[in-house]
Amino acid sequence: DGGITQSPKYLFRKEGQNVTLSCEQNLNHDAMYWYRQDPGQGLRLIYYSQIVNDFQKGDIAEGYSVSREKKESFPLTVTSAQKNPTAFYLCATRSWTSGNTGELFFGEGSRLTVL
Amino acid sequence: AQRVTQPEKLLSVFKGAPVELKCNYSYSGSPELFWYVQYSRQRLQLLLRHISRESIKGFTADLNKGETSFHLKKPFAQEEDSAMYYCALRGSSNTGKLIFGQGTTLQVKP
Numbered sequence: 001d002g003g004i005t006q007s008p009k010y011l012f013r014k015e016g017q018n019v020t021l022s023c024e025q026n027l028n029h030d031a032m033y034w035y036r037q038d039p040g041q042g043l044r045l046i047y048y049s050q051i052v053n054d055f056q057k058g059d060i061a062e063g064y065s066v067s068r069e070k071k072e073s074f075p076l077t078v079t080s081a082q083k084n085p086t087a088f089y090l091c092a093t094r095s096w097t098s099g100n101t102g103e104l105f106f107g108e109g110s111r112l113t114v115l
Numbered sequence: 116a117q118r119v120t121q122p123e124k125l126l127s128v129f130k131g132a133p134v135e136l137k138c139n140y141s142y143s144g145s146p147e148l149f150w151y152v153q154y155s156r157q158r159l160q161l162l163l164r165h166i167s168r169e170s171i172k173g174f175t176a177d178l179n180k181g182e183t184s185f186h187l188k189k190p191f192a193q194e195e196d197s198a199m200y201y202c203a204l205r206g207s208s209n210t211g212k213l214i215f216g217q218g219t220t221l222q223v224k225p
Contacts, residue, residue, distance in 0.1 A: 031210075031211050033211075033212060035215075040124060040217055040218075041217060042119075042121075042201060042215040042216050042217040042218045043159075043201065043213075043215040043218075044215075045212055045213075045214075048210065048211075048212050050210060050211070056210070058212065090159065094211045096211075102147060102149075102164065102205060102211065103149075103161045103164075104161070104211075104213055106158045106159040106160070107158065108158055109158075
C-alpha cells in the first residue's frame, strides 16, 4: 500500500546529532527527490537522484547528504551542519517510462524536531 | 531564474462561491505547470497539469503565457475542497524536478 514509505513519521533530535530519514519505494520509479516543507515557504528541493549511484544537489542542499545505492531507497541524512533542521521532509518519486505524465508521487512525510 | 509565486497564503470563501487560486511563474522557456493538493492528513497529490487541459473535481487551470499565470478556478466551491494547494513548474531540463510555490490554504466555510 502507498508505494512510498517514509520513516520515521516523527523524529526528535538533539542539537549536534546527525539523523537519517528513510525513503523506500516499490513503484519501480527511477527518480527520487527530497523536499523540505516549511509554512509559508512551500516545498524546497534538497537533493534528487535520477538513477542509481547518482544524485544532484537541489536548491537547499547545505547540511544534508544522500545516497542512492539501490533503486528502491534514497535515505536523507540531516547533519549537524544544517542550521535550521526542524521541518517536515517529503520524499517523492517519478517514473521515466514513456507515457508518464511527469507526475511526482509523494510519501507521507517525516517531521523532524530539533530540541 | 525559475520561480513560482502564489500571492495568497489563505483564501477563505463560502460554500457555493467561486474560487480562484492565483499562480504566477517566472521561466524563460516553455514550462510545464501543475497544481498539487494536500488534504488534511493525506499525501500531497497531483490535481491537474496544464498539458492535459482537463477538469478535475470541478477545477480548471489555463496557462496564460502572456501573463505568465496558471490560476486555478472552480465555479462553486465545496467544503471538501478545503486543503493546501501548491502550484508547481517544471522547466525543460530532463531532471524531472518541480519548483513549487509557497502554497495557498483554501478554506471553504459552510
